[in-house]
Amino acid sequence: KGVVPFGAFFALFVPALISWLVPAVIISFTISGRSVPLERSNVRVRKGGYVVAAMLLSTIVVTVLLHHTLHLPPFLGMMLGLGALNLYSYFLHRHESKVFAESIPDSAQNDEFERRSEHREPFSIFNILRMVEWDTFLFFYGIMLCVGGLGAIGYLNGLSSILYTGLGYTTANILIGVLSAIIDNIPLTYAVLTMMPHMDMGQWLLLTLAAGIGGSLLSIGSAAGVALMGLRRDTYTFFSHLKWSWAILLGYASGIAAHIYINASTFK
Known part of the structure; x- marks a missing residue:
C-alpha cells in the first residue's frame, strides 16, 4: 500500500538473521555428530x-x-x-x-x-x-474477504483503538507477531494495513519483522511448517516443534531488540 518503500526492508536483514541464528545455535548442540549416508547419483537438469x-x-x-x-x-x-x-x-x-x-x-x-x-x-x-493446492488459495481469499468485511462494518477500527492506542505501537506490533503463530501472518498484516494506524517507519518495519518471524513459534503458524508436517508426518509434528518454541521465542525477542537498536533512527 505504499507505506514502506522496497529498499527499506533491507534494514531488517541483520535483525532477521539474528532471530534465526539464536535458535539455530541452541538447537545445533543437540544434533549428534553422526553423518547421514547419502546416495550419490549422476543427475542432470x-x-x-x-x-x-x-x-x-x-x-x-x-x-x-x-x-x-x-x-x-x-x-x-x-x-x-x-x-x-x-x-x-x-x-x-x-x-x-x-x-x-x-x-x-x-x-x-x-x-x-x-x-x-x-x-x-x-x-x-x-x-x-x-x-x-487451490484450497490454500481459497483460504487466503476467504480471509481477505472476512478482514475486509470486518473493516467495512467498523470492527477493525475498534480493534485498532484497543491495540495501538491502548497498548502502544511497540507492544501491539510484538503482540501481532505472537498472534501470527496461531493465525497466519498474511491476514494479520492485511488487517493492520486495513486499520492503517499512524506509525513511523520503524514501527511498520517492526510489524513486518514480528509477523514474519512470530509464526515460527508454532508449526501451524507458517505455510512452511504446515507443508513440512504433511511431508514428514513421522518425524515433524506439532509437539516436536513445540518443544523448541522457547528457543525460537529467544530468537524472536533478540531479533526485535536488534531492530530497535540498529534501526533506532527509523523510530520517531
Missing part, C-alpha cells in the same frame, strides 16, 4: 530447467522495476512472467513430445528420466498448475 529458473528470477526483477518505474501494480509483473512461462512451455512441450514420439535419446535429459517410463511425459505447465 531436465531440458529447459535453467531457463525456467532464470525466468523466475527475471519475473521478480521485472515486477519490482515495473512497480518502481511505471508504478504498475505488482500482480501485472507476476502475470507477465506467468505468460512468458506459458509461452516457453508450449515450445518445450512440442520439443519433448517429438523426442518421446520418435524415441530419440535427448542428451539434456537426466538418466533417471530416460530409464523410467512413467516419467516420459512431455513438460506441461497445465499439469503443474493442476497440482497447486
